[in-house]
Amino acid sequence: MENAIEIRGLVKEYKDFKLDNVDLTLPGGCILGLIGENGAGKSTLIKCLLGIIHKNEGSITILGRDADKELADIKEDVGVVLDDVGIPDTFKYKQINSVMKCTYRNWDEAVFEGYMEKFGLPKDKKFKDFSRGMKMKMGIAIALSHNAKLLVLDEATNGLDPVIRDEVTDIFYEFTRDEDHSILISSHIVSDLEKLCDYISFIHKGRVLLNEEKDILLEEYGILSCTEEVLKELDPHAIRGKKSGKYGVQALVKRDGVPAGMDISPVTIEELFVFMIKEIA
Numbered sequence: 490m491e492n493a494i495e496i497r498g499l500v501k502e503y504k505d506f507k508l509d510n511v512d513l514t515l516p517g518g519c520i521l522g523l524i525g526e527n528g529a530g531k532s533t534l535i536k537c538l539l540g541i542i543h544k545n546e547g548s549i550t551i552l553g554r555d556a557d558k559e560l561a562d563i564k565e566d567v568g569v570v571l572d573d574v575g576i577p578d579t580f581k582y583k584q585i586n587s588v589m590k591c592t593y594r595n596w597d598e599a600v601f602e603g604y605m606e607k608f609g610l611p612k613d614k615k616f617k618d619f620s621r622g623m624k625m626k627m628g629i630a631i632a633l634s635h636n637a638k639l640l641v642l643d644e645a646t647n648g649l650d651p652v653i654r655d656e657v658t659d660i661f662y663e664f665t666r667d668e669d670h671s672i673l674i675s676s677h678i679v680s681d682l683e684k685l686c687d688y689i690s691f692i693h694k695g696r697v698l699l700n701e702e703k704d705i706l707l708e709e710y711g712i713l714s715c716t717e718e719v720l721k722e723l724d725p726h727a728i729r730g731k732k733s734g735k736y737g738v739q740a741l742v743k744r745d746g747v748p749a750g751m752d753i754s755p756v757t758i759e760e761l762f763v764f765m766i767k768e769i770a
């Protein structure tokens with residue numbers, strides 16, 4: 490199975506910010522979650538990927554094709570939801586449908602109508618009168634209605650209520666059931682990403698800190714609760730972050746670097762991220 494996305498040596502420089510030599514791989518049929526603090530560079534990375542902004546250096550391959558040369562063609566196969574859904578204010582369902590019909594060769598009106606109903610979106614309301622959640626749902630409905638092979642979602646589930654988020658999560662999951670459908674998704678709702686993703690990427694200050702299979706991360710790391718004294722005895726390489734509290738220390742540890750028999754509890758992806766970022770901040 491070919492990779493859905495391959496980014497190599499990506500550099501994008503702004504005056505006060507640099508995406509610095511980013512490598513990222515999304516294997517076909519998988520879901521990759523991009524996690525990073527505000528301003529880490531997630532949207533910049535996604536915009537470079539989609540050719541919305543120009544990169545300074547690096548190569549990007551999407552669905553096996555060179556993004557520098559074949560972007561227009563590639564876009565047919567990529568469903569995109571960005572923070573700003575980008576629909577003109579006065580448009581209603583009918584106009585949106587007409588424009589999308591002209592935009593995408595594979596636009597499927599019946600599928601779009603199905604999502605309008607599923608998401609409870611009104612057909613007679615102007616886009617500007619949609620709530621934020623409704624706007625995001627519209628973006629997702631469009632992205633899913635042109636037979637895309639890859640979805641690129643930047644904060645696409647923000648503003649959705651928990652029930653709809655759960656529904657949308659199931660839809661994304663279904664989307665990648667077959668091997669040639671993949672998703673790149675960024676979100677601050679890390680618990681959703683933990684449920685959904687096969688791969689996790691941490692991005693911090695413009696650098697990719699980690700790009701790993703989720704199950705491997707959850708298996709390899711754990712939280713050790715102990716005293717400062719006990720922690721000092723451990724191999725410093727096994728300790729990836731710590732938090733001191735009233736009753737001792739909590740440390741993020743690599744399980745294989747810590748002696749057997751110590752009481753290590755499972756870690757969540759959110760904890761893993763917070764501990765790691767605090768350690769290097």
Ligand SMILES: Nc1ncnc2c1ncn2[C@@H]1O[C@H](COP(=O)(O)OP(=O)(O)OP(=O)(O)O)[C@@H](O)[C@H]1O
Nearest residue numbers: 503504505506525526527528529530531532533534
């Ligand atoms: N057009 C621009 N000109 C200058 N700097 C920019 C521009 N666009 C983004 N930046 C800077 O690039 C950095 C990364 O921004 P980006 O939007 O990629 O972060 P993010 O990880 O998506 O953040 P958030 O989680 O807050 O959405 C920020 O410091 C931002 O100010």
